[in-house]
Amino acid sequence: MCDNTEISGKKYQNILETVGNTPLVKINKLGPAGVNIYAKIEAFNPMGSVKDRLALAVIEHAEQSGALQPGQTVIEATSGNTGIGLAMVCAQKGYPLVVTMAESFSVERRKMMRFLGAKVVLTPAAEKGSGMLKKAVELAEAHDWFLCRQFENEANADMHSRTTAPEILACFADEQLDYWVSGYGTGGTLKGVARVLREKSPQTKVVVCEPESAALLSSHVPQEAGESASTYKSHGSFSPHPMQGWTPDFISQLTQDAVANALVDEVLTIPGPEALRLSRELAQREGIFVGISAGATMAGALKIAESAAPGSNIVCMLPDTGERYLSTPLFADIGAEMDSEEQLLAASTPSAQLGA
Numbered sequence: 001m002c003d004n005t006e007i008s009g010k011k012y013q014n015i016l017e018t019v020g021n022t023p024l025v026k027i028n029k030l031g032p033a034g035v036n037i038y039a040k041i042e043a044f045n046p047m048g049s050v051k052d053r054l055a056l057a058v059i060e061h062a063e064q065s066g067a068l069q070p071g072q073t074v075i076e077a078t079s080g081n082t083g084i085g086l087a088m089v090c091a092q093k094g095y096p097l098v099v100t101m102a103e104s105f106s107v108e109r110r111k112m113m114r115f116l117g118a119k120v121v122l123t124p125a126a127e128k129g130s131g132m133l134k135k136a137v138e139l140a141e142a143h144d145w146f147l148c149r150q151f152e153n154e155a156n157a158d159m160h161s162r163t164t165a166p167e168i169l170a171c172f173a174d175e176q177l178d179y180w181v182s183g184y185g186t187g188g189t190l191k192g193v194a195r196v197l198r199e200k201s202p203q204t205k206v207v208v209c210e211p212e213s214a215a216l217l218s219s220h221v222p223q224e225a226g227e228s229a230s231t232y233k234s235h236g237s238f239s240p241h242p243m244q245g246w247t248p249d250f251i252s253q254l255t256q257d258a259v260a261n262a263l264v265d266e267v268l269t270i271p272g273p274e275a276l277r278l279s280r281e282l283a284q285r286e287g288i289f290v291g292i293s294a295g296a297t298m299a300g301a302l303k304i305a306e307s308a309a310p311g312s313n314i315v316c317m318l319p320d321t322g323e324r325y326l327s328t329p330l331f332a333d334i335g336a337e338m339d340s341e342e343q344l345l346a347a348s349t350p351s352a353q354l355g356a
């Protein structure tokens with residue numbers, strides 16, 4: 001069922017039941033005429049990002065396997081969205097949560113996790129994603145905590161195979177899906193969705209986007225393993241980029257698997273300013289309020305649309321909400337005070353003028 005023609009109400013037994021089943025929304029103004037672009041808006045998840053899916057999956061898988069014991073502390077290294085999703089899941093299920101996060105990620109993310117009851121251990125920006133991961137591994141070993149290992153945990157990719165991919169395919173029961181466009185962070189979305197598309201919709205081309213300044217896959221330089229399990233050496237092609245949540249300074253195991261299994265048809269590189277521009281365009285021309293990596297994925301989808309055959313259907317993943325970026329360059333031009341145009345409007349009628 002992919003229509004929205006009837007009113008439907010649904011009661012949920014707890015917040016975790018609301019994860020997934022996000023809407024696929026047509027993009028009406030940004031793309032060229034004659035090509036259909038649809039956005040899978042993951043901001044509709046309860047904590048506003050695609051990572052709610054993996055958070056729920058990893059914890060429930062660990063409960064079932066016995067790797068996570070009642071009341072045991074959960075720990076993970078995260079650029080924020082996974083931590084926010086985990087904080088929700090752990091709050092609902094009653095597990096203490098500790099998150100390690102590089103100081104460079106947005107302040108909103110830290111505050112949200114703490115608001116949900118988690119402890120956030122900040123790591124130096126200079127040590128990048130691999131540094132915060134190393135810290136999480138160390139803490140897990142030192143305190144016997146459950147480490148989520150989102151970058152290689154198969155429960156992450158499995159959740160996308162079980163939910164995200166079928167949700168997309170349900171909308172293309174009667175027509176062909178020509179392209180699916182995504183970025184990668186852990187690679188869970190990529191591996192989990194792409195392998196189902198290969199099997200159930202082999203004509204769909206899988207397009208992966210990465211930052212121009214961190215073109216790790218495009219470099220074809222293989223990823224070196226770190227000193228211990230669940231750690232990675234920093235990749236030489238990485239330099240910092242504004243697409244938070246995309247491409248850490250290493251190619252995760254799940255992303256490596258997707259490439260090794262030939263699940264990727266094309267890799268596009270996206271410049272940072274283009275990602276910011278498209279996030280603003282999505283907001284101001286389509287009314288879709290999403291983050292920077294979503295703008296970047298839309299940039300990739302538009303690039304594909306330029307040369308796609310007329311009538312092609314393109315689906316792109318928009319991973320999170322724009323509200324998570326109020327303190328980042330995405331909002332650099334958005335002031336809190338009235339600009340000159342607003343001041344003129346205020347002065348154009350007599351009542352309720354500031355400072356009058």
Ligand SMILES: Cc1ncc(COP(=O)(O)O)c(C=O)c1O
Nearest residue numbers: 081184185186187189245293319
């Ligand atoms: C904002 C944002 N975009 C994209 C991604 C990538 O998703 P995945 O980890 O499934 O590769 C993430 C995850 O880190 C994210 O937080």
